[in-house]
Amino acid sequence: MSDKTCEIAFFSGTGNTSLAVAEIAKVLSNSDLSVSVRTIENSSPEDLGRSDLLGIAFPVAAGATYPFVLDFLEELPSSSDGKAFLAVTMGSSPGNVGLHVRELLREKGYAPTGMAQIIMPTNFRRLRSPNMRDREVLREGLESARSFARNYLEGGTDWNHGDVEPDFAGMREDAATLWKILRSRYTLSVNESRCDGCELCAEVCPVGNITMEQGLPVFHDNCQVCMRCFSLCPQKAITVGGVEYEQWSTSEEPWRIEGFDPEQV
Ligand SMILES: Cc1cc2nc3c(=O)[nH]c(=O)nc-3n(C[C@H](O)[C@H](O)[C@H](O)COP(=O)(O)O)c2cc1C
Ligand code: SF4
Ligand code: SF4
Numbered sequence: 001m002s003d004k005t006c007e008i009a010f011f012s013g014t015g016n017t018s019l020a021v022a023e024i025a026k027v028l029s030n031s032d033l034s035v036s037v038r039t040i041e042n043s044s045p046e047d048l049g050r051s052d053l054l055g056i057a058f059p060v061a062a063g064a065t066y067p068f069v070l071d072f073l074e075e076l077p078s079s080s081d082g083k084a085f086l087a088v089t090m091g092s093s094p095g096n097v098g099l100h101v102r103e104l105l106r107e108k109g110y111a112p113t114g115m116a117q118i119i120m121p122t123n124f125r126r127l128r129s130p131n132m133r134d135r136e137v138l139r140e141g142l143e144s145a146r147s148f149a150r151n152y153l154e155g156g157t158d159w160n161h162g163d164v165e166p167d168f169a170g171m172r173e174d175a176a177t178l179w180k181i182l183r184s185r186y187t188l189s190v191n192e193s194r195c196d197g198c199e200l201c202a203e204v205c206p207v208g209n210i211t212m213e214q215g216l217p218v219f220h221d222n223c224q225v226c227m228r229c230f231s232l233c234p235q236k237a238i239t240v241g242g243v244e245y246e247q248w249s250t251s252e253e254p255w256r257i258e259g260f261d262p263e264q265v
Contacts, residue, residue, distance in 0.1 A: 006033040008055035009048055011040040011069050011206065013226030015251030016089045016120035019138075020145040021057045022257045024087060024116070027149035039255045041068070041206035045075035049082060054110060056101065057087040059123075059226075062182065063095030064175045066224040068207050073101060074172060076108060084110035085152060086159065087145065091122030096171075102159050103166030114157025116148035123227045123248040125240070130248060138250065179225070186241045188219045188230065194237035201229035201238065206255075228254065 006028055012018035021037060029035045033053065040058070048054060056073065058065045065088075084105045088094050094117050102112045120141040121134040151157045197215035209222045210229060217229075217238075230238045231249040 004033050004053070005051040006035045006053040006055060007048055007051040008035065008037045008057060009040050009043060009072075010037065010055075010057035010087075010257075011059070011066065011226075012057075012089075012251070012254040013059060013066075013206075013224075013228045014123040014231045014249045015254040016118075016123065016138075016141070017057050017059050017087075018254045018257055019142060019250055020087060020089050020116075020118050020120070021055075022259075023142050023145040024055065024057075024149040025257060026259075027146055028153070031153050037257045040072050041255065043072075045072050046077055049077040049079050052082060053113075054079070054082055054084045054105075055087065056084065056105075057089075060088050060090035060094045060097055061124075061225070062175070062178055063093075064097050064100075064171050064178075066226055067172075067175050067179050068224055070168075070172045070175055073104060074168070076105075079109045082110050083113045085112075085114040085116070085157070087116040087118060087148065089118045089120045089141065091124065092119065096164050098159065099164065099166050100168040100171045104168040112159045114148065114152050115159040116145060116157075118144050118148075121248060121250075123231060125243075126246040126248050129246050182225050183221070183223050186223075186225050188223060189239050189242065190217050190219075191237045191239060192216060194235045195233075196235055196237075198234065201233055204228050204232055204255075 010017055010021045025035045025037055058069050086101055098115045105112055118141045121137050199212050201217050202210040202212050207222050209220050210217045231247045
């Protein structure tokens with residue numbers, strides 16, 4: 001019977017991060033840890049912080065991550081003796097996000113014990129269809145997630161990435177400014193002739209940025225540019241900045257982890 005608890009809070013726009021979290025959770029569950037998983041978009045920060053080990057996972061976005069994820073991290077409760085790890089998925093590079101998050105958690109009293117940097121196929125402005133190369137990158141990414149978890153259990157992980165002064169608050173402020181620019185550059189719009197009014201985009205948006213009006217989606221002003229609605233639209237009816245990019249999604253339900261239903265937490 002497990003006597004230690006691990007809670008993983010994650011956000012995944014299009015499935016890469018949820019697949020990586022599933023691998024990490026499976027490996028950690030085979031130890032003395034009792035693992036539960038929850039989504040950041042459906043949790044309150046204060047629900048967390050009571051476990052022996054806190055895991056945070058998210059996609060890298062613009063060298064940081066989505067503003068609503070940064071807000072969530074900022075609001076995490078303090079811990080007196082908990083450990084923490086971070087897992088990020090990314091197309092190529094994490095920037096300094098790991099360094100800033102490590103310092104935030106350290107200030108809150110967590111002991112930062114390891115960071116996984118998992119390369120996955122990019123879900124941003126994809127010009128070509130998913131192909132064998134993406135499959136290979138995905139396979140290697142999932143192996144790297146498993147390997148991180150195995151090393152974690154053996155005490156062999158570290159979290160020493162980046163060479164700037166840690167400044168989580170500064171990163172959060174910069175992200176707020178940057179996302180204003182991203183929202184104006186990558187404005188979502190709907191191709192009315194393709195949209196069949198299924199409402200899926202409105203249902204899946206993690207921040208409630210889409211409402212349906214007269215059978216069509218209306219995009220409001222809090223878009224995180226997470227690609228979820230765009231990638232899951234069955235009719236490929238959503239464009240990004242007026243461009244029809246290739247959709248990328250490794251899961252039809254990126255908020256769900258097989259065997260670890262966040263709604264059961
Ligand atoms: C708006 C946006 C910005 C991104 N910025 C970065 C970046 O700075 N560095 C990087 O390596 N990947 C970047 N990516 C790629 C994602 O981090 C990567 O595809 C990730 O695995 C997606 O995870 P998800 O499927 O769980 O949402 C970006 C993706 C988006 C949508
Ligand atoms: S998911 Fe696509 S088809 Fe469905 S309402 Fe949204 S834009 Fe229209
Ligand atoms: S509107 Fe689409 S891209 Fe923007 S936050 Fe919602 S799901 Fe993500």
